[in-house]
Amino acid sequence: MLTCRASASRNGFRLQIELEASPEEIVAVVGPNGAGKSSLLRILAGLDPVGDGHVAVDGEVWEDTAAAIRRPPEDRSVGYVPQAGLLFPHMSVGANVAFGTERPEQAAGWLDRLGLGALVDAMPSELSGGQAQLAAFARAQVRRPTVLLLDEPLASVDAANRAAIRRILRRELRDTPGYRILVTHDPLEAAALADRVIVLDGGQITQVGTVDDLRSQPRSSYVAELVGMNFFSGEASDGAIELASGARLVSASVPDGPALATVHPRAISLYVEKPTGSPRNVWLARIASIEPSLDQVRVHVTGPIDLVAEVTRAGAAAFSEGDEVWVAVKATEVAGYPR
Amino acid sequence: MTRVMPRRLAVLAGIGLALLLVPLIGLLIRIPWTGLGGDIAGSGDAVRVSAVVSGLATVVAVGLGVPLAWLLARGSFRGLSLLRAAVLLPIVLPAVVSGVALLAALGRTGPIGGLLDDLFGITLPFTTAGAVIAASFVALPFVTLVAEAGFRGINRDLEEVAATLGAGPWRRFRRIALPQAIPALAAGVVLGWARALGEFGATITFAGNLSGRTQTLPLAIFFELERDPEAAFSLSLILVVVSLVVLTAARRTWSR
Numbered sequence: 326m327l328t329c330r331a332s333a334s335r336n337g338f339r340l341q342i343e344l345e346a347s348p349e350e351i352v353a354v355v356g357p358n359g360a361g362k363s364s365l366l367r368i369l370a371g372l373d374p375v376g377d378g379h380v381a382v383d384g385e386v387w388e389d390t391a392a393a394i395r396r397p398p399e400d401r402s403v404g405y406v407p408q409a410g411l412l413f414p415h416m417s418v419g420a421n422v423a424f425g426t427e428r429p430e431q432a433a434g435w436l437d438r439l440g441l442g443a444l445v446d447a448m449p450s451e452l453s454g455g456q457a458q459l460a461a462f463a464r465a466q467v468r469r470p471t472v473l474l475l476d477e478p479l480a481s482v483d484a485a486n487r488a489a490i491r492r493i494l495r496r497e498l499r500d501t502p503g504y505r506i507l508v509t510h511d512p513l514e515a516a517a518l519a520d521r522v523i524v525l526d527g528g529q530i531t532q533v534g535t536v537d538d539l540r541s542q543p544r545s546s547y548v549a550e551l552v553g554m555n556f557f558s559g560e561a562s563d564g565a566i567e568l569a570s571g572a573r574l575v576s577a578s579v580p581d582g583p584a585l586a587t588v589h590p591r592a593i594s595l596y597v598e599k600p601t602g603s604p605r606n607v608w609l610a611r612i613a614s615i616e617p618s619l620d621q622v623r624v625h626v627t628g629p630i631d632l633v634a635e636v637t638r639a640g641a642a643a644f645s646e647g648d649e650v651w652v653a654v655k656a657t658e659v660a661g662y663p664r
Numbered sequence: 665m666t667r668v669m670p671r672r673l674a675v676l677a678g679i680g681l682a683l684l685l686v687p688l689i690g691l692l693i694r695i696p697w698t699g700l701g702g703d704i705a706g707s708g709d710a711v712r713v714s715a716v717v718s719g720l721a722t723v724v725a726v727g728l729g730v731p732l733a734w735l736l737a738r739g740s741f742r743g744l745s746l747l748r749a750a751v752l753l754p755i756v757l758p759a760v761v762s763g764v765a766l767l768a769a770l771g772r773t774g775p776i777g778g779l780l781d782d783l784f785g786i787t788l789p790f791t792t793a794g795a796v797i798a799a800s801f802v803a804l805p806f807v808t809l810v811a812e813a814g815f816r817g818i819n820r821d822l823e824e825v826a827a828t829l830g831a832g833p834w835r836r837f838r839r840i841a842l843p844q845a846i847p848a849l850a851a852g853v854v855l856g857w858a859r860a861l862g863e864f865g866a867t868i869t870f871a872g873n874l875s876g877r878t879q880t881l882p883l884a885i886f887f888e889l890e891r892d893p894e895a896a897f898s899l900s901l902i903l904v905v906v907s908l909v910v911l912t913a914a915r916r917t918w919s920r
């Protein structure tokens with residue numbers, strides 16, 4: 326088991342977290358910029374102090390402020406892959422990978438395995454973002470660390486290669502024994518690479534769960550936005566949620582009491598004329614903005630309830646920004662759960 | 665293409681260039697080219713002493729200046745800025761004051777010099793070793809200054825990565841920081857050596873003017889000027905040519 330309790334202040338920013346990880350899972354730490362994701366990795370690696378708290382791995386205490394124990398990074402079995410790889414610019418790729426191991430002959434094998442065999446003698450400046458990232462990954466992995474830490478592994482990879490590099494990382498992470506923790510701000514990356522997600526916001530853990538958990542029951546508007554859901558918070562009674570604005574949202578499935586709810590953007594219908602028929606939630610709103618994405622169009626509506634609807638390009642052609650529009654949501658599409 | 669040189673800047677730059685070049689041209693005009701070989705051969709001792717003293721002083725200044733620069737660049741303790749000022753002091757101090765200070769401390773009646781004399785029978789003033797110490801004293805701040813700037817310019821994140829790869833402080837310095845600072849260190853070596861080679865005031869004050877032992881080229885030139893001005897011009901040419909060759913070579917290496 327890996328346990329970490331940290332309570333650190335730095336430049337007015339406070340990080341206060343408690344986390345556990347098991348070697349059976351790949352953990353993704355997600356959160357907005359400045360949430361403390363990289364700080365957490367740096368603390369685990371020993372690059373920054375925990376402030377007040379401890380880090381222990383498999384019963385070995387790496388850091389404990391109460392017992393005045395602090396192992397420097399070089400005495401921790403970590404593999405740290407920083408953002409953008411940070412290969413040593415004055416060494417060949419092969420020398421980079423061999424830097425941290427007593428068995429430098431293994432460097433070539435790792436590069437081969439990651440498809441970089443031909444680049445052993447190349448200098449880091451000759452590598453693409455993705456190649457540099459994989460080489461940095463190999464440099465950490467060749468040491469067979471107990472704890473593998475990846476900071477935004479795909480941030481410096483251009484969009485065209487991202488899927489390919491992500492596939493390789495997914496395969497490698499699954500084949501790696503031990504603790505694997507990665508930091509990302511991309512939910513797609515977290516979904517593809519991790520079993521469990523820790524949401525960090527403002528230096529605190531706000532939610533922990535699988536990607537499915539996050540998707541079905543987000544606990545903050547940040548997570549809801551991350552997984553692409555409309556998010557509501559209010560008081561539920563008799564199958565309807567009363568929002569802070571006073572508006573009511575009928576839900577087919579919400580227990581009474583403080584409640585949260587999500588609505589998928591594609592479950593929202595927009596009409597020029599008042600719709601007739603069964604939808605329980607129908608109201609008149611105004612279109613704030615229309616934003617095309619690749620296959621759909623995202624329509625932001627404001628009214629008694631602000632939300633985002635995703636409609637087809639053909640469907641969006643009937644609207645323009647500033648128009649009045651009828652919004653309809655079926656009660657079965659309003660997924661309520663206790664707050 | 666746009667003009668990069670405003671006219672008023674060009675004029676001032678031209679005057680600056682003239683100030684630097686006119687004395688050198690004057691020197692070239694006055695050199696007795698026919699007797700040049702004889703003059704140089706006659707001062708073989710000074711050339712040898714200069715080579716030995718400036719070479720050893722460079723080794724000392726780099727060997728001590730690089731660690732000192734690392735301390736100044738990475739240290740974080742009270743009094744660091746005071747320490748930095750103290751290290752750089754010999755750059756602004758007149759060399760003769762440096763010589764007087766060396767004499768005060770390391771002279772036979774000085775606190776350290778007296779101790780060396782009593783315990784080991786070692787005397788530094790007026791010896792080649794003394795000349796090396798004087799030259800090192802004035803060269804060290806230059807090496808330190810340039811090396812510190814070099815160490816400050818390198819990417820510290822790389823040292824952190826090296827630490828997570830199991831590298832302790834020495835290995836991080838040796839394998840990561842030092843190679844990245846090579847251009848600055850090379851500049852430091854050249855500057856330190858140039859300062860040691862041209863050293864005059866501290867040397868004559870602390871080590872004297874003993875032919876074959878402490879009389880370096882600058883000292884020889886100064887004393888020849890009274891006796892045989894033409895020989896002084898010839899010897900000056902040696903220093904100009906050697907300095908020019910080294911500076912050009914160094915520039916070529918850095919700008920690669």
